[in-house]
Amino acid sequence: MDEVKKHRILVVDDENSNIMALSHILSPEYTVYAAKSGAGALSAAEKYQPDLILLDIIMPDLDGFEVLAALKSSDKTKDIPVVFLTSMIDPQDATKGLSLGAVDYIIKPFSRGRLLKRVEMHLHLNRG
DSSP states (O other): OOOOOOOEEEEEOSOHHHHHHHHHHHTTTSEEEEESSHHHHHHHHHHHOOSEEEEOSOOSSSOHHHHHHHHHTSTTTTTSOEEEEESOOOHHHHHHHHHHTOSEEEESSOOHHHHHHHHHHHHHHHTO
């Protein structure tokens, strides 16, 4: 019997509770990796080559915008879709993230169902 390969998702958040909640929601369907800092996100993205990154904006070292810019400037990670997950609700932040190359912007708190559908949609769109 062939083993079905799960999509890999990198969750980046400096709060353990957010990482645990996202891992709990995503792990039945996906292989989930986690990073708690911007520098850790860049290292994990290169190491694991995830199919999608869920990225918090507010972090203590590099913020999400800086992480996204670094991901998009690397040949190894530039094509990985990045979805911002954040409690920031300023429309200018969303515009900035999208202009830097994020594919979506999800406001916390989010519903489990909506998160799973958005993840599924972006994985499907990126298969091309």
